[in-house]
Amino acid sequence: MLQNIIDGAKSEPNKLLPSWVCNASTAEPLFQQRSADVAQIDKAIVVAEKVHQSGVWANLAPAARAAILDDAANALEAQSAKIAEADALSTGAILKFTSVVASICPMAFRSAANLLRNLADQQNPALAGPHGELQIERLALGPAAIIAPWNAPSGIACHKIASALAAGCPVIVKPSEWAPLSAQYIVEALLEVGFPAGLIQLLHGDAEVGAALVSDSRIAAVSFTGGLAGGRAVAAACGQDIKPAQLELGGNNALVVLADADIDASCDAVVQGMVTLNGQWCRALGRLLIHSSLAEQVISGVMSRLEALRIGSAVDSNSDMGPLVHAKHLEHIESTVAAYKALGAEVLQSTPLPSLSGYYFAPALITGLSPEQTRNETFGPVATVHTFSDDEEAVALANGTPFGLAGYVFGEEQHCWAVANRMRTGIVKINAVTMMNLNPLAPRPAWGLSGLGDEGVSESFEFFRGSRVIGVGARP
The missing domain is CATH 3.40.605.10 (Aldehyde Dehydrogenase; Chain A, domain 1)
Known part of the structure; x- marks a missing residue:
């Protein structure tokens, strides 16, 4: 062949x-x-x-x-x-x-x-x-x-x-x-x-x-x-x-949910960032950074949406998400999550898996870890969750990895611009998570690793x- x-x-x-x-x-x-x-x-x-x-x-x-x-x-x-x-x-x-x-x-x-x-x-x-x-x-x-x-x-x-x-x-x-x-x-x-x-x-x-x-x-x-x-x-x-x-x-891309963010739009975007290409894309969501006042609502909203997600065959038009690429990559994602759990993390998963023999993994939010424990890329439908109390802390968290590929900021537009302008990454999208560039003629920069x-x-x-x-x- x-x-x-x-x-x-x-x-x-x-x-x-x-x-x-x-x-x-x-x-x-x-x-x-x-x-x-x-x-x-x-x-x-x-x-x-x-x-x-x-x-x-x-x-x-x-x-x-x-x-x-x-x-x-x-x-x-x-x-x-x-x-x-x-x-x-x-x-x-x-x-x-x-x-x-x-x-x-x-x-x-x-x-x-x-x-x-x-x-x-x-x-x-x-x-x-x-x-x-x-x-x-x-x-x-x-x-x-x-x-x-x-x-x-x-x-x-x-x-x-x-x-x-x-x-x-x-x-x-x-x-x-x-x-x-x-x-x-x-x-x-x-x-x-x-x-x-x-x-x-x-x-x-x-x-x-x-x-x-x-x-x-x-x-x-x-x-x-x-x-x-x-x-x-x-x-x-x-x-x-x-x-x-x-x-x-690669990238360990941050999605920042500011205190004035629309919660429903933010939750939708988190799911989009996790399940597009089954989380197997370089600009996928890796770290979810939420203002502490919204953390409970955002996590709840994301888990509710993931529960309704349909995981199935990649060629089934009813599927919202498919399997991972191969058995070794599934093993890598599972072992990464197991390592997080051994460090004391709570693993949140709510999506039912299909009764098929492929390489399926339910999207997971990881809570309870420090930013220093989650600096590396996972390259799958897994996002670690961290909270912040002000913009200074949000920017420090967003810039807290050696990667700099993409970032996302949700909130009042001018507030988002103020935060985005301080993020050390090649692309920052405001109030949107998209697989495609915001303009096909725009550059796609990469910073750091x-x-x-x-x-x-x-x-x-x-x-x-x-x-x-x-x-x-x-x-x-």
Whole structure:
């Protein structure tokens, strides 16, 4: 079932891995994981380097690249249902959410195309040198490694691929071994569009494949989304070659409920932050910070809503939430909660579990722990609860982790602005929890251990480019 795509041709990954990808909703095995071997990895890099050196794509006029990216968007739109179902089966996220994520695929390519068209209309800055005007250019860096995660895999991969292609870079895509099918469908669809052979390649495999790509000096740039340990490994490998690394990692995101917050809206948002993608997204709620005067009402309201939540199969339209991605991740969440309980925490759960064999876990609020005991990311439908008495304490709690990806503040709007402006995090949303950005053109920054380098339509595009300045310094 799994196929590498190297130089426009499909080939079976040569290595069998010990684990299987299972239907997260039933625990039924779908297929055994496979991995590209050293020879297949090297061949893909050789092809990518050859494509870049030929200039067949990088030297194409921006308007011409934009037209092909538009065609790619149309091709991906036609495959969106297939992509969404593949993500639902392997990750456990319900179709309602994977369909939204799959819709990012054509959107990412259209946004990149529009950026290129606007670029074609712009003039490079004019600067005078000693003898005439300088030539200032932004050029494609070269072959790019795209390493995508298992959560929201299709949308994240497409954003990175579209940005790199718009910049003029050949790409080698390495999806997570736990959710590889949607990437295969994406690259297969792109091959039908008319991109030059070898411009877009796909390698399946585990972290060894990613490490081989990242550490190869022929790879000019790496865009990675994943966990902190993986991000550190990528950063260290890129550091050896001093090559650019774009890292979107995890977060232990705070939702702050101020004293003047609407309680019902706050409770709805807490549930949304916990169950979107089953809590398996980098901007999910990790810490619920409540003004002490509202704590009892908010906790009660959240538990009441969770009790009415329907957990079930990811492909069942009646499900509000699905299972976790695989057995090992379920074990991780369960052991994290057990460790909290051993520290003296009270674990609050009210959602009934289905009588199915998948990897199901009821969303949990954790009370009774100090902030210092809950600094790390859980990456599941679990939120620790802490109270505060004033804004100073709320801000200190919100900023009390080494992460800085997202935050949420609920209360009177101007009051929220005052608190949000003091939060050390890349994105703060006021009176809302949403999976999508507040504006698709806004950057998605990451502070601290949450990552390195902004993502976004223009930000990711520029990541894959470098500057060159040419001018006459002297005349004989």
